[in-house]
Amino acid sequence: MRRGACPSLEAPLHTGDGLLARLPPATLPPAAWVALARAAQRAGNGLLDITARGSVQLRGLSAETLDLAESLVPPEWPRGALVMTSPLAGAALDETADPHPLAARLAAAAPAGLPPKATVLVDGGGALNLAGEAADLRLVAQPDGWLLGCGMDWLGVGNADAACAAALHLLADMARHATRAPSAEACAAAAQRLRPAPPPAPVPSPEAIGLHALREGVALGVGLPFGRLEAATLIAFAEASNARALRGAPGRVLLALRVPDPAGLRRQAAALGLITDPDDPRRRVAACTGAPACGSALLDTRALAAALAPDVPPGGFLHVSGCAKGCAHPRPARLTLVGTPQGLGLIRRGRAGDTVAHHLHPQDARAALAREFAADA
Structure with missing residues (x-):
């Protein structure tokens, strides 16, 4: 787990x-x-x-x-995964700023001892932005500088030098305390290096x-x-x-x-x-590796996902998970089918690790999907 x-x-x-x-x-x-x-x-x-x-x-x-x-x-091929940039960084016609220079500075100066999976997103904006990606720290290009976010909070905006210094201060605190959540004191100190700024405007999920x-x-x-x-x-x-x-x-x-x-x-x-x-029905289903490729999985997820994808209506979403970890889609889904020791479990509007509403036989999954999604119609 x-x-x-x-x-x-x-x-x-x-x-x-x-x-x-x-x-x-x-x-x-x-x-x-x-x-x-x-x-x-x-x-x-x-x-x-x-x-x-x-x-x-x-x-x-x-x-x-x-x-x-x-x-x-x-x-x-890079080996470090601490700093992540937009997929079309430096090349997109509609990005606000090229994130590469700031990302390179952060990666080069990041302290040792950060927790596994600690993540810093440097988002240059544009259609393929990183707004939908979770991160410990986030730097988002603005017309007047880089807006720094920590968790759910936005600390302020500054030029590349100020934003880099503030982010490195937070990373040092994370490494010192072996946590992915900087302390309130570190956040306050980082904010002092920046100018107050409103949170960024919501943007559509990128396709x-x-x-x-x-x-x-x-x-x-x-x-x-x-x-x-x-x-x-x-x-x-x-x-x-x-x-x-x-x-x-x-x-x-x-x-x-x-x-x-x-x-x-x-x-x-x-x-x-x-x-x-992008409207291909397979895009309406998230499925993990599943059995037998994953030792934790109790379900051949990909075969089931491929069979059920045509039955997921536009606007619907199905998560097929081999176990309760829910690696393919850690967020809640309209409908989740999960492998359990008792068989195929159905979860409504939840995560793979949430309480199973009831169990069903895989051959009954298509009819169950029809009933569940019909309730949304």
Whole structure:
């Protein structure tokens, strides 16, 4: 039931299909993604995941193949995941500011000893913003500087120097107390380095699937069905893209940047089984890895999700979880189906770990969905 650890090549996670290693989001040329896919084929089981935050996971590794995987993963792939930027950072036509310089300063000066999964978001704005992503600290580009947020509170706005100093003060407090929540005293001290400012205006949830205008050219986002990608599919997509770079994006999406023929690549992606339409029914279902790939799962989530996706109506949402951890969708969902020792559990408007309303046989799941979603009509 532990969800605090973050697996890596140096400290992989034991799962049902071997060892799992996660690499943070990275904007790299297609050749680097082909090399990553080759690593998955030679050192793992040929399967990769793009997570809800755009990280990439190699699956099916073993103690004997970890060194091989380390040697095959492109060396330019970043290993640290503390600081995360917008998926189209520095390239989006509509972003307020390029977050790369500030993000690099924070990553270079961050103190040692931060808790696992501590996260700082540096959000340049634009259509593919990070407003929907959870973080311990958040820096959001404004016309007059960078707005610093801590948890649910906004501390103030300042230029890059002031915002960086305030954020590093909070990170030092987090490292000193081994917590992901800075103390009230540290927040007050950080706020003194900034000017008071109102919270940012609400923005629509970003949709990464589709075309996105860049300062030079366009980007195409394609979805992965339930986050899973075969290495051969990744190789075919990367080689067909002729893109300047590829990147994983929040929502289990793969972005191709500066694509010379977006219409042709979209057709190729569809032929490969990738999601090219944001209204695809599979986008209305969140499903974790499930059994047998995950040792905690009590349910073959992906098979059930694929079978039920056509029955989830527009505006509906279904979470299929192999166990009560709810890794694929930690927030409440309109309807959750969860694997339990007693069988398939149904949860209304809750998380996978909430109280099960009742249990049902998998063959009755489609009828149950029809009844539940009909109540919303």
